[in-house]
Amino acid sequence: MKILTIGNGSREHSIVESLAISNIEPVIFNIGSLINPGILELCEKSGGKVVRSDPNDPKKVVEIAESISPDFAIIGPEEPQFHGVPDALLDAGIATVGATANCSMIERSKAWMRRLMFKYKIVGRLRFKSFTSVEEAIAYINAYAESIVLKPARQSGGKGVRVISDLQEYLKKEKRAVKEKHAKYLIEKHMKPYSDIDDKILIEEKVSGTEYTLQCFSDGHSVIPTPLVQDNKPAFDGDLGPETGGMGCCSYRDTLPFITKEEVDDSLKIIKQSVDAIQKETDEKYKGIIAGQMMLTSLWGPTLIEFYSRFGDPEGVNVLPIMKTDFVEVCEAIISEKLNKIKIEFEDQATVVKAIAPRGYPDYRDLAKGHPISVDLKLLEKYGVRPYYGSIDVVNGSWITGGSRSIELFAKRDTIEEANEATERCIPAAKLLDGHQLFHRSDIGSKERLLVEADKANLAREIYLYRKEHNLIGRKVDWIPLRGKIEYKG
Amino acid sequence: MAGQCGIFSFSDDWEVARFLYYSLLSLQHRGAETAGIVTSDEESIYVYSKKGRVDDVFRDEEQIKTLKGWYGAGQVDLDHKSKLPFSNGEISVCFSGRVFDYDGEKIDKYDDVQLISEEITKEYKKCDAIGCLNNVTEKINGIYSIIAVTKSGDMLIARDSYGVQPLCLGSLKFNFGVVSNESATLDVIGADFTTDIERGENRIINRYTVDKYVKRENCNSAFCSFEYVYYARLDSIINGISIYECRRKIGCELAKQDDIDADVVIGVPETALPFGMGYSEETGIPAHLGFVRTGIHVRSAIKPTQTERLIGVQLKLNPIRTPVRGKKVILIDDSVVRGTTMRNIVYTLRLRGAREVHVRIGSPRIVSPCIYSDLVPVKDELIAADLTDEEITEVINADSFSYLSLEGLERSIGLSRDKLCAGCFTGEYPISWNGE
Known part of the structure; x- marks a missing residue:
């Protein structure tokens, strides 16, 4: 059996690994813009190879795919989906795991996603407004927007999101200035390269609470969950620093220590309803991975922040290595629409994944780029910690950093704290050979951090359960002078 | 500091x-x-x-x-x-x-x-x-x-x-x-x-x-104990400890040291208000507000000159008549540094007709300066370093006078003395001139 994988990050490294350990012993191929050393090793060992090409170019991908003629393809990242790579592969007769261009609208256009949730009255939806011009956006900001999230309307590598709570009247001026500057930046600069959606920016109501990701397999009929994972977006320890793609995650069996079984079920319900809605809207089957990045809020309980039309990175690296079911079998079940016929099981373990990045990531990528990197595999082996390579390019046999997270370390243990300790011991294994520094977050998976998250969850839970009991969930009532009572029903 | x-x-x-x-x-x-x-x-x-x-x-x-x-x-x-x-x-x-x-x-x-x-x-x-x-x-x-x-x-x-x-x-x-x-x-x-x-x-x-x-x-840690008694804001968490809870407990501890048949508990604003609430909670004696402030909030104890401190106190503390008139009052303040403030407060309460005034202090006896700051003055300006409790009772013209015990303070903060700097209460400092 031959399998083609698309994408070259840590997430794809773990996808390739899960395929490689299959009893079917497939020959694995990969297309990526960088040659990922981990993927390279696994592909070559399986008898396949890695091709350097643009994974977002459907024509090039199909060309390479046709020369390989794989049994099926699996798409790692979101951009190839947005560019129609799965559609092109399907057209060429190649079965594909990964949302089509239309289905991946759930991630590509945040405005489309929000409208969908309102149209189908899916719970956990946030109020929003979308804008195409700077003037309209700024007028709205000045008139109404208080605590808000400013987002580019299109998924753009997780970048450009700004969260601004604006509760203090005395700091309004400064906050308004930043909101305006950011809205202007998003429309005039950030969204410039993207012409594939109409909306430019989204202004959403800001909610707070603990965040978690629920990643699921979908075959167009069934939606099957994987263990709940918590990602950490701020770059530095203590939730400080700019937003990144994710600095590390933890999971604990099928949930997290601070999320209840009912909340997991409610979250899954949101994702299932959304998949149904996507299929109704697009008239296409959703065959691949869908993930809900959720927040436990006092407004709704489980609340949808964003959708991923693929595994999260790093979140995918938490769940794939502990999946007991053969991944090839899972992919085949997605393709043949028979997910309900197989049982997908996971090890009863806690996992921690930590990303290590060169100094300069995420905002000064030129600084982070171009450093030779080495990894002490013996140290990793000693603690049973596995490396998943990310933004590393194999150039003439040397490993050179790209601008993003270089490597993700994975550990599984009985508890999150133990898994955290194992990854922490292995941090020194990665080194840049030219003296430039690497950084990671030491607090992810620590006891203190988990307590903070548990406290946030409890605070939100106490309120949303009360609101639920009193039929207030999702409701917001306001009174405006000369206009009277106004009720937002979401 | x-x-x-x-x-x-x-x-x-x-x-x-x-x-x-x-x-x-x-x-x-x-x-x-x-x-x-x-x-x-x-x-x-x-x-x-x-x-x-x-x-x-x-x-x-x-x-x-x-x-x-x-x-x-x-x-x-x-x-x-x-x-x-x-x-x-x-x-x-x-x-x-x-x-x-x-x-x-x-x-x-x-x-x-x-x-x-x-x-x-x-x-x-x-x-x-x-x-x-x-x-x-x-x-x-x-x-x-x-x-x-x-x-x-x-x-x-x-x-x-x-x-x-x-x-x-x-x-x-x-x-x-x-x-x-x-x-x-x-x-x-x-x-x-x-x-x-x-x-x-x-x-x-x-x-x-x-x-x-x-x-x-x-x-060991040597967290400043004055932060808990007086310095920090009520709404702060200092070294993982809630200042409000600590001060409420100080009031409870003061009450446990006493057995007075009083009519009303009054905390001196702002710092001593939660002491009064804690004292009342422990004894069942009702707590009342006793004073109204004129002008902006001034921390009188840390003003640099005597005149400024007195002006601070007098503006700050105009007694409300009804909770005081004919009552046996337990009056709680956060500290007694020089005694001037307290003498003035007791005097005004008596003017308004208080029958008895029992003064309680929500901190132990201040006997030594803070060698790290100007927060507590040098020794010869400290009344407690010079006079006994009985003498202070006379000087401030109270019916009784007592401090919080050091043990009571430790219990209120939830830390033992070896983890606190209690230099102003004990004269022992975690660190001073090299070799001394």
Whole structure:
């Protein structure tokens, strides 16, 4: 059996690994813009190879795919989906795991996603407004927007999101200035390269609470969950620093220590309803991975922040290595629409994944780029910690950093704290050979951090359960002078 | 001691001066003699400091506008000679504490700020920010709390191994890192508490990293106990302990020491109000408000001159008649430093017809100065160092007078004496001149 994988990050490294350990012993191929050393090793060992090409170019991908003629393809990242790579592969007769261009609208256009949730009255939806011009956006900001999230309307590598709570009247001026500057930046600069959606920016109501990701397999009929994972977006320890793609995650069996079984079920319900809605809207089957990045809020309980039309990175690296079911079998079940016929099981373990990045990531990528990197595999082996390579390019046999997270370390243990300790011991294994520094977050998976998250969850839970009991969930009532009572029903 | 804060924004579209202004306002109670702010935009360092309260020093809106940039720090001080932040154009330092020796050499009071600034500047040229801070703090024999900003985009934060002064870190997610002595600052500017700066911790915040290095001498904590009794805000969490809960418990402890058949419990505003509530909760004697303030809130005990202190007290405390007239009153205050304040309060209560006045103090006897700050005056100005409780009862003209026991204070804070600095109550200090 031959399998083609698309994408070259840590997430794809773990996808390739899960395929490689299959009893079917497939020959694995990969297309990526960088040659990922981990993927390279696994592909070559399986008898396949890695091709350097643009994974977002459907024509090039199909060309390479046709020369390989794989049994099926699996798409790692979101951009190839947005560019129609799965559609092109399907057209060429190649079965594909990964949302089509239309289905991946759930991630590509945040405005489309929000409208969908309102149209189908899916719970956990946030109020929003979308804008195409700077003037309209700024007028709205000045008139109404208080605590808000400013987002580019299109998924753009997780970048450009700004969260601004604006509760203090005395700091309004400064906050308004930043909101305006950011809205202007998003429309005039950030969204410039993207012409594939109409909306430019989204202004959403800001909610707070603990965040978690629920990643699921979908075959167009069934939606099957994987263990709940918590990602950490701020770059530095203590939730400080700019937003990144994710600095590390933890999971604990099928949930997290601070999320209840009912909340997991409610979250899954949101994702299932959304998949149904996507299929109704697009008239296409959703065959691949869908993930809900959720927040436990006092407004709704489980609340949808964003959708991923693929595994999260790093979140995918938490769940794939502990999946007991053969991944090839899972992919085949997605393709043949028979997910309900197989049982997908996971090890009863806690996992921690930590990303290590060169100094300069995420905002000064030129600084982070171009450093030779080495990894002490013996140290990793000693603690049973596995490396998943990310933004590393194999150039003439040397490993050179790209601008993003270089490597993700994975550990599984009985508890999150133990898994955290194992990854922490292995941090020194990665080194840049030219003296430039690497950084990671030491607090992810620590006891203190988990307590903070548990406290946030409890605070939100106490309120949303009360609101639920009193039929207030999702409701917001306001009174405006000369206009009277106004009720937002979401 | 002082009130210190710092803000580092991770993107340069923020102007942080006004955030620093409100941070300092939230720390005003920690010192009302001088106030200053430093900011930087990596092109210049902008500093402004002056004698006065925060809202006086920065009354002119234009003044805040001249403080440009996306990172900076500020300090309010109860020492009127303080000129902080101290700046040399490259580095600007907020410093609170007392350096006794540096690299083995004795340092005189008021020389320490300049010395630390010069040493940081010197080391900063030689190594990276964290290395610089490590090299400087290693040579300090003393207690310190440092927040410094450099023109090249670093914020340096350091807390001594004893952790005498509190320092905590917060985050305005994706936007700012915030550091302050008190967690209430975070609430005031809308940031979330992240963690306490550890004892012996050096921390660097810049655009590329948040680095932390902890090198702790082999010692217990020596958290300032005065913070819990008097200094910190009620809404702050200091070293993981709620100030409000601590002060309420102090009231309960005072009640457990007593058996008085009184009609009413009155706490002297503002600090002693929760003592009164705790006392009432424990005994069942109703708590009432006893005083109304005129003018702005002034912390009378830390005003520098006797006249200012008296004016502070008299303006602050006009007794309300009905809770006092014909009543047996338990009157609780936070401390007795010189006795003048208390004598004045008892006198006015008696004028309003109080039958009995039993004075209780929510802190142990203050017998020794604070050798790290001007928070507690020198010994010959301390009434408790000179007179017995019976003598004080006579001087202030009360029916009875007693302090909180040291054990009661330990129980209220939830920490034993060996983890606190109780120097002003015991005369024993965790660290003093080298070799003494």
